[in-house]
Every structure is written in structure tokens, then in C-alpha cells.
Amino acid sequence: xxxxxxxxxxxxxxxxxxxxxxxxxxxxxxxxxxxxxxxxxxxxxxxxxxxxxxxxxxxxxxxxxxxxxxxxxxxxxxxxxxxxxxxxxxxxxxxxxxxxxxxxxxxxxxxxxxxxxxxxx
Amino acid sequence: xxxxxxxxxxxxxxxxxxxxxxxxxxxxxxxxxxxxxxxxxxxxxxxxxxxxxxxxxxxxxxxxxxxxxxxxxxxxxxxxxxxxxxxxxxxxxxxxxxxxxxxxxxxxxxxxxxxxxxxxxxxxxxxxxxxxxxxxxxxxxxxxxxxxxxxxxxxxxxxxxxxxxxxxxxxxxxxxxxxxxxxxxxxxxxxxxxxxxxxxxxxxxxxxxxxxxxxxxxxxxxxxxxxxxxxxxxxxxxxxxxxxxxxxxxxxxxxxxxxxxxxxxxxxxxxxxxxxxxxxxxxxxxxxxxxxxxxxxxx
Amino acid sequence: xxxxxxxxxxxxxxxxxxxxxxxxxxxxxxxxxxxxxxxxxxxxxxxxxxxxxxxxxxxxxxxxxxxxxxxxxxxxxxxxxxxxxxxxxxxxxxxxxxxxxxxxxxxxxxxxxxxxxxxxxxxxxxxxxxxxxxxxxxxxxxxxxxxxxxxxxxxxxxxxxxxxxxxxxxxxxxxxxxxxxxxxxxxxxxxxxxxxxxxxxxxxxxxxxxxxxxxxxxxxxxxxxxxxxxxxxxxxxxxxxxxxxxxxxxxxxxxxxxxxxxxxxxxxxxxxxxxxxxxxxxxxxxxxxxxxxxxxxxxxxxxxxxxxxxxxxxxxxxxxxxxxxxxxxxxxxxxxxxxxxxxxxxxxxxxxxxxxxxxxxxxxxxxxxxxxxxxxxxxxxxxxxxxxxxxxxxxxxxxxxxxxxxxxxxxxxxxxxxxxxxxxxxxxxxxxxxxxxxxxxxxxxxxxxxxxxxxxxxxxxxxxxxxxxxxxxxxxxxxxxxxxxxxxxxxxxxxxxxxxxxxxxxxxxxxxxxxxxxxxxxxxxxxxxxxxxxxxxxxxxxxxxxxxxxxxxxxxxxxxxxxxxxxxxxx
Numbered sequence: 001x002x003x004x005x006x007x008x009x010x011x012x013x014x015x016x017x018x019x020x021x022x023x024x025x026x027x028x029x030x031x032x033x034x035x036x037x038x039x040x041x042x043x044x045x046x047x048x049x050x051x052x053x054x055x056x057x058x059x060x061x062x063x064x065x066x067x068x069x070x071x072x073x074x075x076x077x078x079x080x081x082x083x084x085x086x087x088x089x090x091x092x093x094x095x096x097x098x099x100x101x102x103x104x105x106x107x108x109x110x111x112x113x114x115x116x117x118x119x120x121x
Numbered sequence: 122x123x124x125x126x127x128x129x130x131x132x133x134x135x136x137x138x139x140x141x142x143x144x145x146x147x148x149x150x151x152x153x154x155x156x157x158x159x160x161x162x163x164x165x166x167x168x169x170x171x172x173x174x175x176x177x178x179x180x181x182x183x184x185x186x187x188x189x190x191x192x193x194x195x196x197x198x199x200x201x202x203x204x205x206x207x208x209x210x211x212x213x214x215x216x217x218x219x220x221x222x223x224x225x226x227x228x229x230x231x232x233x234x235x236x237x238x239x240x241x242x243x244x245x246x247x248x249x250x251x252x253x254x255x256x257x258x259x260x261x262x263x264x265x266x267x268x269x270x271x272x273x274x275x276x277x278x279x280x281x282x283x284x285x286x287x288x289x290x291x292x293x294x295x296x297x298x299x300x301x302x303x304x305x306x307x308x309x310x311x312x313x314x315x316x317x318x319x320x321x322x323x324x325x326x327x328x329x330x331x332x333x334x335x336x337x338x339x340x341x342x343x344x345x346x347x348x349x350x351x352x353x354x355x356x357x358x359x360x361x362x363x364x365x366x367x368x369x370x371x372x373x374x375x376x377x378x379x380x381x382x383x384x385x386x387x388x389x390x391x392x393x394x395x396x397x398x399x400x401x402x403x404x405x406x407x408x409x410x411x412x413x414x415x416x417x418x419x420x
Numbered sequence: 421x422x423x424x425x426x427x428x429x430x431x432x433x434x435x436x437x438x439x440x441x442x443x444x445x446x447x448x449x450x451x452x453x454x455x456x457x458x459x460x461x462x463x464x465x466x467x468x469x470x471x472x473x474x475x476x477x478x479x480x481x482x483x484x485x486x487x488x489x490x491x492x493x494x495x496x497x498x499x500x501x502x503x504x505x506x507x508x509x510x511x512x513x514x515x516x517x518x519x520x521x522x523x524x525x526x527x528x529x530x531x532x533x534x535x536x537x538x539x540x541x542x543x544x545x546x547x548x549x550x551x552x553x554x555x556x557x558x559x560x561x562x563x564x565x566x567x568x569x570x571x572x573x574x575x576x577x578x579x580x581x582x583x584x585x586x587x588x589x590x591x592x593x594x595x596x597x598x599x600x601x602x603x604x605x606x607x608x609x610x611x612x613x614x615x616x617x618x619x620x621x622x623x624x625x626x627x628x629x630x631x632x633x634x635x636x637x638x639x640x641x642x643x644x645x646x647x648x649x650x651x652x653x654x655x656x657x658x659x660x661x662x663x664x665x666x667x668x669x670x671x672x673x674x675x676x677x678x679x680x681x682x683x684x685x686x687x688x689x690x691x692x693x694x695x696x697x698x699x700x701x702x703x704x705x706x707x708x709x710x711x712x713x714x715x716x717x718x719x720x721x722x723x724x725x726x727x728x729x730x731x732x733x734x735x736x737x738x739x740x741x742x743x744x745x746x747x748x749x750x751x752x753x754x755x756x757x758x759x760x761x762x763x764x765x766x767x768x769x770x771x772x773x774x775x776x777x778x779x780x781x782x783x784x785x786x787x788x789x790x791x792x793x794x795x796x797x798x799x800x801x802x803x804x805x806x807x808x809x810x811x812x813x814x815x816x817x818x819x820x821x822x823x824x825x826x827x828x829x830x831x832x833x834x835x836x837x838x839x840x841x842x843x844x845x846x847x848x849x850x851x852x853x854x855x856x857x858x859x860x861x862x863x864x865x866x867x868x869x870x871x872x873x874x875x876x877x878x879x880x881x882x883x884x885x886x887x888x889x890x891x892x893x894x895x896x897x898x899x900x901x902x903x904x905x906x907x908x909x910x911x912x913x914x915x916x917x918x919x920x921x922x923x924x925x926x927x928x929x930x931x932x933x934x935x936x937x938x939x940x941x942x943x944x945x946x947x948x949x950x951x952x953x954x955x956x957x958x959x960x961x962x963x964x965x966x967x968x969x970x971x972x973x974x975x976x977x978x979x980x981x982x983x984x985x986x987x988x989x990x991x
Binding site: 139140141142147150151154155158159161162163165166167168169170172173176177180181258259260261349351352355358359363 | 540541542543544545546548605608609610612613616617618643644645646647648650651652655658662663664665666671672674677680681684
Binding site for chain 1: 616644648674676677680681684731732735742743744745746747750
């Protein structure tokens, strides 16, 4: 059922029922794993990395199979990956900057970590 | 590369082929590329919110570790499964439209719509709970009671030591100590007025409940500033709120496709609208796949 | 689309006049325009709207310059009144950027020319194109309406925390900008898909006219950057209305984060503004030097390079604003890099002109002005991108002068070049060349008189966005104001002769300038379906088979059926 339609009207690849259900079960399994893994504490950084890796795998499955990107014209994949590259650049540079200027803010923080709010009108 | 295979005889410009395209394949490829470009804008829209999350989590990790416990992991997990299932039914609907299977198309689209309703229903339960608890964004963060799901209640009964009953009045007291691992533990003891005040063999018996809560984390300060904790909920409401708006829009789109599909407008030669709405719906699912661990599974 | 071989009468012997049935006459009534799917009509509507917005922004500019004619202020003199001045420069910036510079060339000229340049019947998604225009109008109306509801006094940059504490109509204006963002995104999607899907056989990527490379690169930026502006503006409005603590430090927020979000869009946005203008310059210089563009691949790939590197420099707007020195260093370095592809283009345009047969028609005059003004604007960007000098120059008139040189001297001059170059194609009329050149000269003189003194006074410390100043800066401001009024005269002149041409101009031939790109192979103005006969595809700037025909005042294909392709006969 996964084969390209043979006649000239086949515009795109058709996903087989088996593949669809299989991917869904994989996604459910990964969800179960990601919830279960929170019972173990590897420390905040590793916890986050593990969660993001699992989410990333789930995302890859959704994009490649449910969204057909694996079977699609290559340029559509270029568009998607290119977009992610810019997201990573954006978030990384902002995070690096924020981390780098935190020390210069510290002297101005109240014990609660805030600048006290002015009386609002 | 433009596809310009000549149209086969008998297939010149079918009704669904726009006049500026040469053939259905060219039109389909163009529509697909356009949709992926649009999805790029959706991803970048959410990326600023993920950036906000990342910057604030790095700067205030204790806020996230404290406040995320107010979220119900079970509801979040159920919602995740619901959306994943809706992605399955949506992909199935695309397959059905590609095969010209109208009946399956209508069933799977209806199921997708149902899942979307369920998702929003569960979300609204969560939002209502937060509203009642005062767990809102930073300027309106006003928690009613500190139920972090890690506290526990113990019932106490104390036999009266004096003949005359001294009724317990509602009171709260807090003590801060370090526990065995050196973590700061703030114990809040709330005494509810006695519900059971009866005279026993030895005198008046009082009953009260004690609620203990623990504040964990490497915050060296004594407990959390309520406003800082509200930052988590600012992020929570904006991210899930924008996601919810996208779910709503998706429901509208799916309804539109459902009506058109029920009318038999789609076939193996023309199913691009189903495909496009499907792609949109999967992006909505994709965003939630990342939101769930980031908001609910921080431990 | 296959090339048609015929033995028609050589076009030089047939009167090549405006066909009665062209896109302008195809269907009448306001509804046939407001709900058209024809990219040419959409382009014309954009053109009218963009010009109207430019006039509105120009009026705000004249008010600003008038206010600054004397050190104490001419219109507003008290502290309370200066808030009105703040609103004036905010409006000037917002209108010029969001209503003129961002949508201008892609919407008004790109929409019209792009399908013609690739020999197509329309863009890939005509309905989205119409939606894009409608969103433009709605966004424009919302921004103008915000004036009534208190305008905005934050500057077009909406910096937090002031923007979330001021009592002016911030939410309305950002709503207008948000809507305009969608207009921009839809245009970008349309252009990329059109260039991918609708090129004719034979027009490979490196045989496209450079205008298409420029529009493609512009569209990449529109798609990647604009959504971030959208969400930033939404967050700003939510912060102001609901106090969620994202940008306002009083609630735990981070104002520098706003700037990161804002400039992630707004720096690439300036490349949205300049890249299409550079595309026009490629077309104009090649046409009026009668030479293909030198270093075609370098110019084409430079457009893409500018688009990509342009995403990596946004922090150069934030050097003294709380950004860390680590990031400042990174962004300063990247800013130096982004100048390189722009310089590559300038050298290639000069090389195109070398040993070319220069024809100083009005578009060429504007192109030459562009080279001069953009070079100054670009070079002064280097001063600003360097960390040490930036400390001195940040928020001074040096910055104001720099961005006016690149946005006005670059984009608007490019727009004027393109407008004059394609005017015959769009309207079917020729304008008066002498007046055209005079208008260019007046714009050039007025522009330099307005903005060059601003470099000097900026480096001497004159701050930007101030309603009054120390008397030592008076001569510079006075010169600047005089220049602004000269520009007013110049633009009135341009408007007059262009409008005059609509009614009394000589009817235009298909190819009045002897250009080699495809849009000149159809009549002026084109028919509804763009090409009566499918055009032949050749090297993009090949003019070997063109010969001037004095009978029609334009260029025609040589009479014989050459291997280069048959004549495209408008019948």
C-alpha cells in the first residue's frame, strides 16, 4: 500500500496504514518513556537534555512520516531544516547574551531577585 | 526546477487546475512548497516563546523547579496522547483523500476534530484550576493555598489536657529548617478549626490538620518570592494560550475540509487542501510535543 | 510554455501602439480592481498606496525638519509639547518603514514585473496576492487610526519598558504593524514559489534576471524574520495590557530581551528594503550600459549571502544597551562581514558600466545616484559597526544620517529608478526625460543637503530624537531643513510630470529602452494574460538581436527569424 500510484495521476506518495499506526505507537511509547524518565533525577541539565532528545525523536517521526517529508521533494526538507537553523541561531545567541550579562545585573537585584515595582496608577 | 510535462490528452485544464499552471503536478508541488514556507513562519512565531522560556529558565531555574509542580502531569500526558492520536487520524485522512475514499476521509477528519475538542476541554479544566488557585501570570499571581502536590496532610488528635476545652482557632505558622540533605524546607502548619470537638473520657478532644509543604531547589533565599513564581505562569499561559489559539484555528480549518470532503470535492487528482491542513495540524502537534516536557516534566 | 515559431510581419513595419485591450482596460469598475486576481492590477494598487504613504511620511518629515529649524523649536517649545514631537518621529518612522520601505518595491514593482520577467501568466498564488494587498490596506488604516487614539511616542522601535508604561496607543499601532507583517509574509511566500515553479524551460537558476535573485533573497528574509516581529509585538501588547513580566523589569522582565526579539526581525528588515533596490539597479545599469551585468554569479550569490549574513548581525543595534561585550564582539565582527557582498555588488555594477555604451536616461541617473549614496551609507555603517566608535555615535544624528543614506539614498532612489524604468511598461506612456533628469538632480541635491550635515553634527554629539538642541548645531540643522524643502520641490516636480504623462505622454512601445529581459517582449501596457505570444528565453541580458526603430521610438527584434528566437509579435 506504500507504493507510488502507478498511473500518471499519482501526485504524491501515499502512506500505508501499517506505517501510520506504527509511527503512532512509537510516539506513544516515547511519550510514556519521557514521563517515566522523570522519576529518575540525573541533575537538571541532563534531565533537560534527555527530555529534549526524546521530544526531538518524536518530532522527527512526526515530520518525516506524518508530514511526508521523507517522501517529498528535497527542497521542502531544505526549507524546514533551514528554518530550524535560524531558530537555533536566534535562541542560542539570546541565551548566551543573557547568561553573559547576568553578573552585571546582580548588584541591582533585591533579595527576591526583582527590582521592586513602582506603585502602579 | 519547474515541472512542465505536457498535459495528457483528455486532461487539458481540469476544473481544479488554475489557469496559470500547466498541469496538476506543477500546481500540487507549488502548493506544497508554499505550505512548507508558511509552516516556517509558524515555527519562527513560536521560536520567540521558546527563546523566552530558555532565557528565563537559565536565569531563574528555581522558579521553574518550584512552580512546575502546580501542573498536573497526568492531564498533560493525556493531552499529548490525544494530540498524537489526532495526528494519526489527520494523516489517515490525507491518505483517504489521496485514495478518493470519501467515507474514511469524513470519519478520520471527524475523529481529528473530536480529539481537538478533547484537547481544549482538558486545557480548559487546567486553566480553570489555575484560576481558582490564583496561579496566574506574574502581576496576578496570588496563590490561594500552597498545594504543591508534594505536601501532605496529617490529621492530629490531641486529647485535652485541661478540663476546659480550648478551641483551636485557625492559625498558620511557618518554620524554615534544613532537612537531612541540606535543602531548605519551609514547613507551613495550618490549623483548621476543630471539626471534631467532642468530649471523650479524658476531656475535650481537638482535631486539626497540618499541611506541610516543602520548597526545594538551590534557591538560597527563604522560599520563593510569589512574583517570581508568577513568571512561570506568565510563560505557561502565553505559550499554551498561543498554542490553544492555533488549535482553535486548526479546528476551523478541519471543519472546512470536512464539509468539502463530505461533498466529495477531493479525489486522487485533487487533495491538496487536505494535505495542507494536515501539515498545519501536525505543526500544532509538534509544538505541543516540545511544550509538554518543557512545562510539565521539568524535574 | 513552448516557443512559437512564426513568419509574422517584422514588427518594425507594424505600428507598435498601445493595444486597446490591455490589463488596464480589461474589466472596469472599482470592484474589478479591489477584487482582482491580476498581479499587474495588484501591483498598481500597491504602487498608489505606497506613494500615498510616502507622501504622508514625507509630510511628517517636513514637520520634524521645520520643528528643528531653530534650537528652541519652531512648532513645539515646551516640555509638554515635546511629546507631540516624539509622536511625530514615531509616526514618520513607522509609516516610512512599515508602509513604504518594506512593502514598496516587492509590492508595487515586484508584483507587476516578476511574472512578466519569467514569462508567466501570474504569480503562483493570485488569491494570496490579493489578500496580501488587502492586509496592507487594513494595517495601514489601523496605523493611521492610532494617530487619532493618541499616537505613539516611543519611537518606531517600541523599546520596553517605556513602551509598556506610556499611555499612548501602543497596542493599536503594533496591531497595525502585525497585520502588515502578514502582508509581507504572503508576498514572500508567493515570490519564492513563483520563482521555483513557474520559470519557463531554458531559464535555469543562473539565467534568471538578477531582479529575480534579489526578490528571492528578499522573500527568504520576509519569511524567516517577519514572524518574530509578529510575536514580539503581540508580547509587547500583552505585557502592556496584562503585565506578564516578559519585558518590564518591574515584574521580573528583561528589557534587553525585547531588543533581541525586535532586532532579530528589524535588522534583516533593512535587507528586505535594500535587496529589491539592488535588483533594480542591476537591471537598470545593465540596460543603460547596453551590457550584461559583469560578474553575474557573484551578484546573484551576493544577494543570498546578504540575506543569510543579515540574520547574524542584529546585536549591532544594541552595543551600549546592556548587551554583553561577548555578543558585542561577535556581532561587530559579523557586521564587518555583511558589508562584503554589498561591496561585491557595487564593484560589479561599476565593472558593468566600464566600456559600456552609457545612456543617461532618467533611470540611469537614479542608478548613478544610488551608487554614490549607497556607498556613503554602507561605509558609514562600518563606523557604526565598530564597537569603539559606536559608543560615541550611538543614538546620535550620525545614525540618522547613515540609515537615511541607505534607506532613502538606497531603497527610495532604487525605487525611483525602477519606477522610471518600468513606467512605460506599467502605464503605456512615456514621461519627459528632461524633467526626469531634473527631478533626479533636485532629489540628489536636496537629499545630500538634508543628510550630509547630519553626519557631521552627529559625530559632534547631536543626539537623535531630540526636539530641541544646543545652538552650536544650528547651522547643520538649518542646512538640513533647507535640503528637506528642496526635496519637497523635487517630489512635486516628479509627481507633476509623471501624472502629466498619464494623460499626455507619448504612447510607449513595447521596448523603449532596449532591454533584454522578458517583460519587454510584450506590449506596453501588457495584455491581461501578459503575453499574447509566449516569449522566448535567452541569456537574461542579451540585447544582440535588438535594433532601434525610430518609427515607434523603441527597440524591436531584428526582422529575420534568427536562432536566438523568433520575433514576439504583439498583434
